[in-house]
Amino acid sequence: MKAVIFGCSGESLTNEEKSLFERVNPLGFILFARNCQNPIQLKKLTDELKSVVGREDVPILIDQEGGRISRLNQSFWRVPPKPQEFGDLFSVDPDGAYQAVYDNALLIGYDLLTAGLSVNCAPIADLPTEDAHPVISDRSFSSELEVNSTLCLAMIQGLQDMGIIPVLKHFPGHGRATVDSHKALPVVDTALSDLYGQDFNCFKQVLTAMNQLLRPLPWGMTAHIVYKAIDADRPATFSSSVIENVIRGHFDFQGFLVSDDIDMEALSGSKGERALHAVEAGCDAVLQCNGNLDDMIDVAAAVPEISDESLERLHESRPEKTYETVHPSELETSVKKAFEVSKRVAHG
DSSP: OOEEEEEEEESSHHHHHHHHHHHHEEEEEEGGGGGOOOOOHHHHHHHHHEEEEETTOEEOOOOEEETTTEEEEETOOOOOOOOOHHHHHHHHHHHHHHHHHHHHHHHHHHHHHHHTTTTEEOOOOOOOTSSOOSGGGGGGSSSSSSHHHHHHHHHHHHHHHHOOOOEEEEEEEOOSSSTTTTSSOEEEEEHHIIIIIHHHHHHHHHHHHHHHHHHHOOEEEOOEETTTTOSSSSSSSOOHIIIIIIIIIISOOSSSSSEEEETTTTSOOOOHHHHHHHHHHHHEEEOOSSSOOOHHHHHHHHHHHHHHHHHHHHHHTTTOOOOOSHHHHHHHHHHHEEEEHHHHHOOO
């Protein structure tokens, strides 16, 4: 099994994709809006992906954060509120916000589970700063450490209780990036004390709480960002210093670690070279998302087999589904009511 998670090009697999996936046996797959037309089609696609690698439990990922990062077609699926709305709610009603995030995560998990998906690339623990690029902005619950860490925890718990693996991102913190890593390489030139005291601490608080609750750790996703105080030459995804000293060391994160999409323009080198660098630096697996067949062939030839240690981390990340019966309409009513109550409180 190769240490890579591939995208695919459309609403069903091409013959070439089937042949490649059968031969390579990638760890998993990630889907985007181009792959999610309607519920019947999506379930057929996820069934097809499971069949082509012969694994019913193959991880199939999606980004369903809420707001502008919602990959499921809004003509057929609910669009969750943007995370920042829950952060605003927290300032009025902290307990109500926590419950609303949890219920919202159950709803997202229900949609993913019924479609055959098993991993959601959310929540975002990044703390956006005022001068940062808006690529994060309202995708984060809040720029305040305690608010963001508390609501990240609520989302993780809700997803896990629906049997969905969450992915906490972007380790060790994307909030100070002044350029979009999809387009260019961000460089953060901030004192180490500030990074540990604020940006990195959000991840630390969430992971500490998860350990105290004796829950499976979420997956983690690396940031394509250079942190000059730690490694001035390599972005976190390629940096063994960041991964070993900060993510595995300071955070004590022993969970499953994936790269952000190696197609992003923040990274240099061929797609195969990027994949190899990420795994050599300490990522358990890489994301290669664009669905381009030539790129997938290049990555498949370069990326190694997944290690036994990584497979153990993967196994330990799988949560137990605790909700046998779900009533989506009741959960949605609960989320809407939380916002209505907050508006009444805010207006006295």
